[in-house]
Amino acid sequence: MLDIKAISVVYGKNPLPAVRDFSLQMKPGEIVSIVGESGSGKTTLIRAVLGSLPGSGYISRGDILFEGRSLPGLGAEEWRDLRGTGISMIFQDSGAMLNPVRRIGSQYVEYIRTHQKMTKKEAWARGVEMLERMRLPEGDHIMRSYPFQLSGGMRQRVGIAMAMTFQPKLLLADEPTSALDVTTQAQIVRQMLELRDSCNTGIIVVTHNIGVAAYMADRIVVMKEGNIVDAGTREQILRSPSGTYTRSLLDSVPSMGGERFV
Ligand SMILES: Nc1ncnc2c1ncn2[C@@H]1O[C@H](COP(=O)(O)OP(=O)(O)OP(=O)(O)O)[C@@H](O)[C@H]1O
Ligand SMILES: [Mg+2]
Numbered sequence: 216m217l218d219i220k221a222i223s224v225v226y227g228k229n230p231l232p233a234v235r236d237f238s239l240q241m242k243p244g245e246i247v248s249i250v251g252e253s254g255s256g257k258t259t260l261i262r263a264v265l266g267s268l269p270g271s272g273y274i275s276r277g278d279i280l281f282e283g284r285s286l287p288g289l290g291a292e293e294w295r296d297l298r299g300t301g302i303s304m305i306f307q308d309s310g311a312m313l314n315p316v317r318r319i320g321s322q323y324v325e326y327i328r329t330h331q332k333m334t335k336k337e338a339w340a341r342g343v344e345m346l347e348r349m350r351l352p353e354g355d356h357i358m359r360s361y362p363f364q365l366s367g368g369m370r371q372r373v374g375i376a377m378a379m380t381f382q383p384k385l386l387l388a389d390e391p392t393s394a395l396d397v398t399t400q401a402q403i404v405r406q407m408l409e410l411r412d413s414c415n416t417g418i419i420v421v422t423h424n425i426g427v428a429a430y431m432a433d434r435i436v437v438m439k440e441g442n443i444v445d446a447g448t449r450e451q452i453l454r455s456p457s458g459t460y461t462r463s464l465l466d467s468v469p470s471m472g473g474e475r476f477v
Contacts, residue, residue, distance in 0.1 A: 216417055217241040217264070217385060222277030224256070224263050226270060233259040233272070235441045243384065244415040246408075248428035250464060251438035257421040258307075260438075261387045264419070265304050266294055281385065299330050303383040307390040309374020313362040319373055320358030326377055345376040350402045368395045375403060382414040389421045404431055425464050429453055437461050 217240070224234040234256040241247055249257050262268050264279055266286055279286040281302065289297070298304075306312060314322055323342040324335055333341070343354035349372040351357050362370055371394055378386065388407065392400040404427060410416045422428055428435050428449075435452040437445035437460065445452060445461045456462045 218280040220278045225275040246418045248432035255438040256441040300381040302385045303378040305378045305388040305391040310370025349376045386418045
């Protein structure tokens with residue numbers, strides 16, 4: 216499904232790549248977690264996959280194939296078709312993507328209708344259903360709210376609901392739960408697992424919480440300073456981390472929902 220072939224990503228004239236020689240192959244329905252300290256290149260990597268590198272970032276080497284198509288070569292039109300339905304993304308602060316002066320419902324309905332032929336009423340009902348799946352009860356009420364009337368965690372769940380609406384084949388999630396309380400965190404993690412189980416969605420989840428990685432991921436990739444320093448199945452990484460760096464991450468495992476997953 217996804218084949219990242221030795222990509223390097225560079226920002227502007229900085230001679231040091233933010234991501235260097237990164238390769239990863241994923242099958243449908245697989246969950247890969249990328250962990251690593253701040254600045255190690257995790258966001259850069261998944262933004263490169265989504266074709267939305269910030270600022271002066273560009274892929275200087277390598278290629279990314281999604282279902283056989285080279286992503287860096289796609290035009291704006293092709294990306295519009297692919298984003299949201301084929302590949303979608305949950306940001307660290309998805310709530311910030313919402314337009315502050317429009318109600319959630321009107322934004323959500325518009326989003327749905329750009330991708331699928333539906334009446335406004337049908338799109339509204341679909342939105343409500345997705346919100347309720349994200350543990351936002353009274354979806355109707357949420358739809359009628361402005362973003363500022365919701366808490367940060369609620370806005371994040373709206374963003375996550377939107378990203379999951381079309382059951383994408385690949386979901387890219389950048390610290391999707393770090394702004395949430397542990398109970399909600401666990402719920403969102405379960406929703407992502409359910410999406411994988413019911414729709415065979417492949418997921419790349421970036422997190423500095425190796426507990427989340429241990430709970431969700433089939434495979435774990437550890438990054439440091441733009442390089443892969445450790446990679447393997449969850450069991451391999453957790454039982455016998457190959458580097459001292461991975462070991463130090465494991466030693467700092469926070470707990471999730473009162474349970475430790477490592
Ligand atoms: N817009 C940008 N312009 C220039 N350099 C950038 C930009 N975004 C990131 N970088 C650089 O790329 C490197 C990797 O940053 P990145 O945001 O990918 O790290 P990260 O692993 O996601 O960190 P965090 O855990 O803090 O989110 C850093 O050295 C950073 O300074
Ligand atoms: Mg980041």
